[in-house]
Amino acid sequence: MSTAGVAASRALVDNALKIIEGFGPDDWAADSACHGWRVHDLVTHMGFFFNFIADPNLVLPDNPSGQSERLNDAAVRERADWTADQVVDYYRTQSEAGLATLEALQGPDFAAATVDMLDLGTYRLAALADAVAFDHLVHLVCDLLAPRGPIADGAVDVAAAIDPAVDWMIAGLPQMCRAALHPVLTGPIGLRLTGATERTFVLDRGADDTVVVTETRDLPTDVATTDAVDFLSWATTRTAWRSAVTVTGDRAAVSAVLDAVDVV
Structure with missing residues (x-):
């Protein structure tokens, strides 16, 4: 279940609507920090994710x-010529429908069901709520709002969303990054998140060329420590991890692993 993911997604939709409803023409046309996308494109993408669900x-x-x-780029291009009013209406309508669907997917009829998400891997339907929380939180905090993005004013409920977002990232790491991670995981690597949430994980090799990520307090010698919000940014390759991570233990071993992380 991911009822926390539903609550987080709902809070972020409320945040997003309050932000975008105050945009003027220059805000919509501004380049976001998501490479190649304007603010207009970023909001249509968030609406499209709900539409897809x-x-x-x-x-x-x-x-x-x-x-x-x-796929996301193609969906953005299809909606590139919409007016600002069309974008807001689309986001409002699709987020309402999407949140209702996410709520339904937490029920017992869907508990064991899974969905294939192209190159991202296979996930429980209930975990789509975590995916939305992750997607919204990254786009709002890292791509839309200052200091990284072009919009100066806006509040985001990071505390409500950070744990579901991290849950999605941790579930995705072994699937999205397996090919790059497995060869460089010569031993267990610890990941410590601080700030908005305090959580610790171990990345290690599993059987049959797999990668395993385990949440545990028992960390190995080689550890990467980072602020949880910074993790959103560098683990999605928006920024460099070297400016946001403290490494203890074997720096070369940790560096090789962090260089292989790219979560979508």
Whole structure:
């Protein structure tokens, strides 16, 4: 279950609507910190994610790459000429429908069901709430709002969303980054998050070329310590980890692992 993910997503939608409803033409046209996307594109993407979740009959853009990022780019291009009013209406309508769907997916009828998400891996349907919390939190905090983004004013409920967002990232790491991580995981590496949440994990090799991430207080010698909000940024390769991480133990071993992290 991820009822916390639903609550986080709902809080972030409230935050997003309060922010975007005050935009002027220059705000919509500004470049976000998400490479290649304007603020306009960023908001349509957030609406599209809800649309994807809520409408099983949604016709997706052509995506021969099979990559989720290219699907998102194609969906943004389809909506690139919408007016600001269309974007706000789309986001409001799809977020309402999407939140209702996320709530339903927490029920017992869906507890054991899974969904394949292209190159991202396979997840429980209930975990889509964590995915939305992650997606919204990253886009709002890292791409839209200052100091990284172009919008100076806006409040985001980081405390409500950080744990579901981290849950998605930890679930995704072994699937999204396995090919890059497995060769460089020569021993267990600890990950300590601080600040908005206090959590610790160990990354290690599993059987059959897999990667295993375990939440535990028992950390190995080699550890990367980082602020949890900074983790959102560097683990998605928006910023460099070297300016945000303190390494203890074997720096070369930890560096090789952190260089291989790229969560979507």
